[in-house]
Amino acid sequence: MLSVFSRVAWLWCVVPLILADGLLAADAVEIANRIDVSIDAKLQAENLGAAAAANEAEFLRRIYLDLTGRIPTASQAASYLDSSHSNKRARLIDELLASPQYGEHFGRVWRDWIAPAELPSEGNGGNQPIAATRKLGVWFAEQFNQNEPWDRLVYSVLTVDGELADHPQALFYSLVGTDTGIPQPAGATRAVGTLFLGLQLQCAECHDDPFRTWKQSDFWGAAAFFRNTEATFDGRYFASVTETFGKETSAKGKRSSKKTTRNDRAPNGSITIPSASFTNSGAVIAGKFPAGAALTAEARQPLRPVLAEWIVSPENPYFSRAFVNRMWSYFFVRGIVNPIDDFRPDNPPSHPAVLELLAAEFRASGFDIKHLLRGILHARVYQRANGSDPEADPKQLVKQVESFARYPLKLISTDMLFESLKLALEDPALDLRTVDPALSSKFGESTPIGDAYQEFRRLFETNEDDATDFRHGIPQFLALMNHPRLSGGGKTVERLLKEDLEPTAIIEHLYLGTLSRRPTREEADEAARFVQESAGPRVGYNGLLWMLINRSEFLLIR
Amino acid sequence: MTKASWQPGRRDLLKLASAGVLTNASVPWFEALATDAQRQSGRAPKACILLWMDGGPSQQHTFDPKPRGEFGAISTSVPGIHICEHLPQMSQVMDEVALIRSMSTGEGDHYRAKYYLHTGFQRVGGFEHPAIGCIASHENGDPTNDLPSFVTIDAGYDKGNGGRLYRSVPSYLGARHAPLAVRHPDTGLENQPADAGDVELARRLALLARGERRFAQQYATSLVRQKQTAFDRAVSLMRSDAVTAFDVDSESPALRAAYGSHRFGKACLMARRLIERGASFIEIFHRGWDDHEGAAQRVKPRMGWMDPAMATLITDLKSRGLLDRTLIIWMGEFGRGPINGKDHYARAWTTMLAGAGLKTGQVVGRTDEKTRHTGGTVVDRPVSVPDFFATICHALDIDPAKEFHAAGNRPMPIVDPEGAAITELF
Structure with missing residues (x-):
């Protein structure tokens, strides 16, 4: 049969x-x-x-x-x-x-x-x-x-x-x-x-x-x-x-x-x-x-x-x-x-x-x-919010997520982070390889890494696959914070400076290009102050972009 | 087994940290969390240095020499114990060492055996057991320490055999117990800031902290707390002088020379520095011990760097008063066939333990000397993988019967209940 x-x-x-x-x-x-x-x-x-x-x-x-x-x-x-x-x-x-x-x-x-x-x-x-x-x-x-x-x-x-x-x-x-x-x-x-x-x-x-x-x-x-x-x-x-x-x-x-x-x-x-x-x-x-x-x-x-x-x-x-x-x-x-x-x-x-x-x-x-x-x-079930007011009962929030009454907050995958950082920094290659050729060998952990994608995965991949569990630890954050190619603002800031825009427009652009939203009034004021107090606009906007890619909001899907 | 007295306070701090209380209270970045008071209380938990000889080292060419073996045997500082002639420095510290010559583990496939000897459990489909390094980090690690509690160091290779490297996975213990990988002792910790005290970096962190605090209020979930806690730990580490633990160049030239210039020696020295700073588990791996062509030719040159590094590690830890709280393990995933060491051999092989207050200067178990395949059979006190893991846990003051809840609420003990610690060592 x-x-x-x-x-x-x-x-x-x-x-x-x-x-x-x-x-x-x-x-x-x-x-x-x-x-x-x-x-x-x-x-x-x-x-x-x-x-x-x-x-x-x-x-x-x-x-x-x-x-x-x-x-x-x-x-x-x-x-x-x-x-x-x-x-x-x-x-x-x-x-x-x-x-x-x-x-x-x-x-x-x-x-x-x-x-x-x-x-x-x-x-x-x-x-x-x-x-x-x-x-x-x-x-x-x-x-x-x-x-x-x-x-x-x-x-x-x-x-x-x-x-x-x-x-x-x-x-x-x-x-x-x-x-x-x-x-x-x-x-x-x-x-x-x-x-x-x-x-x-x-x-x-x-x-x-x-x-x-x-x-x-x-x-x-x-x-x-x-x-x-x-x-x-x-x-x-x-x-x-x-x-x-x-x-x-x-x-x-x-x-x-x-x-x-x-x-x-x-x-x-x-x-x-x-x-x-x-x-x-x-x-x-x-x-x-x-x-x-x-x-x-x-x-x-x-x-x-x-x-x-x-x-x-x-x-x-x-x-x-x-x-x-x-x-x-x-x-x-x-x-x-x-x-x-x-x-x-x-x-x-x-x-x-x-x-x-x-x-x-x-x-x-x-x-x-x-x-x-x-x-x-x-479906509405896909289009639900996941933020809540601070007084909400945490257990109730979890129950809502499990019952599809609330969209889960998720960590973006390593691939998503790679693609998103490329866009945010306007760096299509995002080649983070730094191995000193003098210390490299043919085999083992100091082998030269094949390409930029492999290097990114080496830096940011972890073995876990549950998106509601935060996987990144000290090595990943050290890289995100301190890697020279990630902390320097990329080409984004250079381009915006050349375009002769108002500070508010630049700040708005940086928010849109990272968090996909406009800054709140408070955030916009804070950012403007930060830039003003910086050693120069380039230093200021680079710092602002650095702050945005290190935000929890950047690493998560809301 | 009772826990050290300092633990409740540490646990409370951890709870506060994971509840986000400390993060919010002390933004920007709660360096205050690193409480020196606790580290100074003197009752530091046990630590472990695992020297992993990837591929399966030959026992008869190292710590279980045989009368008609390819290498000769030498007497040691312990009357009656003989080891391979190419380990002269180790022979002088045999009183600090216990040899288990009756490992009987049965798994002869490289990767399955690597998994078995790292987790204490046979590998099964669809389930991941946490590695011993992750367990030690979870049980003995100090979450208030700036250093990650579990670090792996690549000590190089001398050929590509032995298959894929096992990588420690924390599984249900959580990502914070995953190892920090040092690719090369000379590289140390990657991605440190050029200047951690930089004013611009501080300004950026302060701006970030304001946004993070608002976000945590709107999204009071464990995911956000985990991110902020992990981020805080990274900031604390890079601002702490604990990072100097990764820099072996600051040691005296004489001591560096004693450890040796091979990557393995440098890795052993880095391990001691990390243990000194409160790390719980260091795994150093050297690859290439899958000597199918025969062990004699291959193993002899390795002794040149292994012997001084291991012996110096033992004496250095001892001279600093750290040996009693540090367990050193030397092993691979299995041993090698009798006499020539050509084949994988899991029926009868040797591991070495030192430190941690064990009753050292003794040999546990015995392999035969009479048969045609001399050394191929355990004739006294076989030690299984669960027995070995129960012994490691006992030595590290970890309760082997403690259960965790794996996926699906499945209770998982730290060690298979069939295992019994080797009582002669305690």
Whole structure:
């Protein structure tokens, strides 16, 4: 039965989506209204008030950072704030979704979800393939900017066959491999479960999962689909994925590629539990769809396409919900199901109606990502404020955030900080490298850093990924405060001084270009006084810009 | 295990700081928080210097020599204990050292073993255990100290084997317990201001403080408090003379010569300076001990810089009265195969401990001497990773049974309850 639905579903996917528009249940505003009705009903039932709507400046900065990974420039901010268009929020959402920065940003986001950043301390970040990983991010960026439907995009990742140079998505299997850098079926299974299905299969890798219903045979049953996937990777530039089903020889390994070294004698369509496992090593497990039926007749053909069809099918209960929930969590720092990759009966969604509504809409639209995002972003729930008066009960504020009655205050990511500082300082390269060549070595932490982006990540990346937790510590703030390229005001101040502007205009420009708002009267007076008391205008405005990029407000999404 | 008497006061200060009280009360920037009174109370908590030999050093070419081994053995300051002939200076301080020759840890994959020997737990998918350095920072670190309590120092490499370096992650203990990384002992602390007492910098900080105070009122969230606290600590550090701890050039030429001119020696000297200033945990790593071609040729030249640096670290700490409160650990993620040291070997290998008031001048455990694979089997007192971690915690006055709440409210003890401290050492 399963194979029937997957076959039909796949046909539906490859047929040009002529039906897509007709299938749309709703436009963005209607979806947004239905989200709000559902969320607000629960708030009312819980007698929990919602925060007021975010003001225009808050909305502006929030949506720029959330959708494009950067703040608006001073002139973009001014033009939005001064616009009297009645529908300017909707127009901005559309404008940003259509900008190339949208795809670039989510390309980086997915790159990091697939291969969480390590601290790139070495030329090549230890064994982390930074350059190759970036290629994967760029590939994702192109897909997102073309608004490639999510099912087709994932199908393309999962069924890739070829080399990194032609198919950047070939890197997927290498990046999600084991710690040793050798791609293995287990790593692919964990990643597919977590990233595309919202299922935490990993505990069952070594034993039956006591907290979930997964048996060890479920994990390895899914891993069996990857057993003929030969992925090679030299850790740097060369990666390839080949389906070896029915082939005698392995992938053409160029250079000193690492490749899978499996001598599994289990019959096709099954896999042997490796010796590293806690229990049952050596047992042969028959292929089985995650949380689904056993693999039957398909065992006589390459297995990855079979699994991929099953995963991206509209009838798969996990695929659409997992994406919707992940994107919801991206905006609200909390999924409707939490952890976001732990869908199971014992872990019910907080707002089932919202999850079902969005998942159904996503499927009906042909897995149209921008359509889904529009629906969420138009909702009042996305456009709520997060500031409060000082007397507010902190516990109540937390509860509001957890119930989507208040937008969470979030720390911007390292990538967002990099892009935003470039704009604020008008320094498109933002090259902070300072390693003394005399102290550099070929290997280790004093290796010359490859490029400006790697250096920035070395200075500001941390291993944590919860945006509501502040990650930066002493080293990051020492860099932000004292690095000569960050404390000198950049080209922004030089340009403004040349333009012969009034001090108030310069101060306003600096606020717009950093905090995406105009200064309050108090701030404007304070800034003017600061500049007047400075050794000269350049010193004064440089100090003002330094102050602005060191503000909490600059580092946060309000 | 009772906590030192000074702790309640410290905890209270921390609470005040995290509640933002101190920030708001003493803006601009609460340098007053660094209370010298506490540091002078004399009962400083235990500190630790971990000398991490990345890749897995050969025990038979270092601290567990065998009769028919590739290197000879020499007697030491402790009758009956012999170590490798290329460690003459270490042989003279053996009375300050305890060798554990019966490490039996079972994990032979580099990265999994690095994780295991840094956290005390086997690596599992989807869960991150905090590293011992982060735990020590959390338990023994002084949040009022200007210095970060956990610092790592890269002491270089001599080849690229051994795979990816493990990096200490605080996980559920919080970002403030993440290590500050020193890339090179000669570079020291990066991004210090040219002049921390600069008037212009002070003016900027004062302007910033006014805006920050207003923002904290409008956004009274832990995120904003965390940012302001971390920022305050950075300002305090750069204005404090604690930063001089990162500068080893101010030490006497004679002492610098004794530590040696290799990066490892400089890193050991920096570690002593940081411990002196109240840091809790210093990890020095040297990479390249994955000697698959055989250990003899590779290990011998390393002894030239390792031996004087380690021995000098011990005697220097001792002469300053710091050895009793400082635990020194020398280890890698596993040992190497018997005789030639070619393979990864986790069944029977050696770690070295010194200081921290341990009963030193002894050897714990024994490997065999009779079989064909001499030294390949533990014949007395196997020590597991949980046992080893219980021992480290005991030595650092950290309660191994203390539980933290990981994601999903999952209770996690500091050490796997199966572990039992090596009682002979206490």
